[in-house]
Amino acid sequence: MQFGIFTVGDVTTDPTTGVTPTEARRIQDTVAIARKAEEVGLDVFATGEHHNPPFVPSSPTTLLGHIAALTERIVLSTSTTLITTNDPVKIAEDFSVLQHLSGGRTDIILGRGNTGPVYPWFGQDIRQAMPLSVEHYTLLRRLWREEVVDWEGEFRGPLQGFTLAPRPLDGVPPFVWHGSIRTPGVAELAAYFGDGFFANHIFWPASHTQRMVELYRTRFEHYGHGSARRAIVGLGGQIFMRPNSQQAVDEFRPYFDNAPVYGHGPSLEDFSTLTPLTVGSPAQVVERTLGFREYVGDYQRQLFLIDHAGLPLQTVLEQLDLLGEEVVPVLRKEFAVGRPADVPPAPTHALLRERTLAEAGAGTGPDTGTRS
Template sequence: MVEERNLKAANQIGMEIGIYSLADLYPDPLTGKTISVKQRMEEIIKAAKLADEAGLDVFGVGEHHRLDYAVSSPPVVLSAISQVTKRIKLTSATTVLNTVDPVRLFEDFATLDLLSNGRAEIIAGRGAFLDSFPLFGFDLTNYDELFEEHLELFLKLNEQQLVTWNGRYRSSLKEAAISPRPIQQQIPIWVGVGGTVKSAERAGRLGTGLALVILGGDPCFFQPFVDRYRESAALTGRALEDMKVAVTGHAYISKTNQQAIEEYYPYHSNYWHQLNRHHGVNKTWSRVEFEQMCSKDKALFVGSSQEIIEKIMRHYELFGHQRLLAQIDIGGMPFKKVAENIERLATEVAPVIRKETRK
């Protein structure tokens, strides 16, 4: 079975290393130019192909419903990527689960699984924006309840071909045929968590993977999240070896630590400036503050390959995680730099991490 092959492969290669894109359409801070949606889409597909050829394990695409982001439908984009790649796993990063119909979500990713020969996955989250709520007719006052109900229904769809179900926010199902069925026995689903321990606890209780969103600060802050996740899983009788943890975050690799800071600061600063501006926050980080964020004891994966290896291993000591997903194309960064980072991650970082974490 595909899932069994994947588990055996994970045990043999150690930690999975991948990349993801949220497909922002921000201007390049050095040139002031913003590429077209078409070019951004083409470059995302090209990045996935490069990652696959370089031997990375996972490629993800995020969901947004805004004019300053290029991707609103991850399964469509991932289906295109599936046709130009051979082995890399394909995941959403993230699916805004509150505002998507779970049946439609399952059908879309089951279709992707068939097209990709068993490589589809989902990271379910809440996203950085609320645009999808009015767009698809959902009430913000039901924010948390929608997420939980949609997740529970998706898990049932994943298990059964004929589903009977009743909930509060969606029409009932009675012996509904859920098709197509994926190649994998079940589509792997992770819950993206960045803010509350309660969300990590729910992921453990329901038996999903846990994808930690760590964009800065001290990674020790997230250790209670992982502890609660595993405790919650154990209390429901789940085998801890089946409970997978991923770390996701921003990354940039260059020849030296100082060069990485020099090259990445304009794009990181621009990304957060644009994002904060949309949320009505006038916040930017100074160069000095940014350098502090890149220090050895902080979570931001910026530096030489050796520095990145050491940071990943420090995270591994804290979390014992099975996957790292790096976001490397933010803030209007030109594709040339993205391609260089894919190459460094795949050839200089990933082999060392796999060796150090191999069971």
């Protein structure tokens, strides 16, 4: 199982000091956080994609390419790449380049995004969000898998004799997760192609996430990719830790109360009850996270949000120390207990390359899913 962190890249005033980082500082801090994540033994660093203030990650592959040069082991991903408003050709090119730069330490979480104005900014209609997702992703798969692509669709100009350059590293496209907080159609799309489904388990109650994952698993099996428990599932989560739980609550409260997304709304206690937000000791984070398996089954990836709402860099780095020293080692051990042998591991480039070579040897041709 993989453990890591994701960032939304917000530039938020620290409510305890009144200090607002510059955009340059926030970007450099994100790089430092990614490097620290590798240092403490995490498996994945992921960044979101936003094109509006107060966020800075408008070019995720640029950021991840820089981080790739400064790291050696950690998998570099997006927590959302906007499949709706990005050109599939450009996504294919950018992530192929990132694969080569990182030595295969690259995968991608595709999503629709949650900022309505981004659609007209990039010439699209939000009312076509799911049709855009389906058409763009169908083309993206072909670009990564076919040497020459002739294509015509509804939402972009046709392609004639197009060849992607560079081709995916080792002939293996990046593994694709389809990410969503609330949209069943995204789970259906992931299931149809036999891709991963990332339920960003941060704002909604456990019952909602349970329904989304159950839908994905059921449809994954329906489409012939194997049993439901062989489906590839990832979860998001939010945490804040201190050695003492009351210390964690007291320190995090002003950040929660003033956060751009949920500030000035439910109390910290109510939000922590209604959603997976966990503010407390490392032991409490371990206990809450282990409980996710009770309603989503055995899964492959857990990412935590730890650097938002104006938290200073030093505090985030301290969170990473606690994750690496007191949380993730316990989670690795406990999640392995009772895990069925037929539940697959988290996909990596090395595993996908082995599968591609095996399929080529069997004469079935390379693929990382079963739909073309």
